Amino acid sequence: MFPQIFSVALAASLLSPVVLATLPFGHYGGEGTVLFLNGFHFVSGHSDWEISANHHCVILSEDMLQCAVYNTATTPARLAGIEYIITTKAFETLDFEERQLWHSHVYEITSGYLIEPNLPASVDHTIMGDVLIGTYGKTFHTWRYDQQNSSIPMGVPELVMGYTGDDQITPDFVTKRDELFGVNTTEIRESRADIQVPPVLEGADSWKYGFVLSLGLVNETTSTDFPLVK
């Protein structure tokens, strides 16, 4: 049902960038994607719930990127979640509780886990070493399509984290990613060996403190009236 309806609707609604720029309701959201990243997440409290995540990121400000996160190796790609990425400077302004929702990117970068498929090595080095190394990400996944085999997104969003050391991820999981993108994580890791590593600030990677942060439905009994409607 959906495909037929959408093919008609799409033909009527494809707008040129010139038209988009004049739209009073704002851009669609996907335009301006400047960065395509693949990396690994795990569900908070379940380091073995491994996710290969494709990030499509736009720049919101000097201190923040926002990324739509998709799963890999399916067409169309399933929208798996969102990631907000902020600089050290922005992270420093957060209180201790908020910081615990964020993960550091230092190890994701030095390990070679976080990649930008198809970019030249010199560009990779600049983006990773000058831009992303000191950043922190806050990511919620809404659909663990790859793990749950569910054709419908089930349940509530899950807070996910990033790996911070060797021997945390199944080596085979990294190998499969490498094959998919035609990259070699070991070589990428070596090419980044000279990147200056800033300290990870207190609060980030909260699982290391032994805190498992997960979301749950709050189901309260309440009045069904709309008090503002007289």
Ligand SMILES: *[C@@H]1O[C@H](CO)[C@@H](O)[C@H](O)[C@H]1NC(C)=O
């Ligand atoms: C999902 O399917 C794959 C492939 O058939 C299987 O290996 C995996 O165990 C399944 N996962 C779940 C959570 O059912």
Ligand SMILES: *[C@@H]1O[C@H](CO)[C@@H](O)[C@H](O)[C@H]1NC(C)=O
């Ligand atoms: C990846 O690169 C490393 C270091 O050059 C090499 O030892 C390894 O065999 C490579 N792996 C693959 C699958 O090509």
Ligand SMILES: *[C@@H]1O[C@H](CO)[C@@H](O)[C@H](O)[C@H]1NC(C)=O
């Ligand atoms: C919320 O609680 C009510 C009352 O116990 C229950 O009937 C309902 O199914 C619950 N909803 C969810 C989503 O858990």
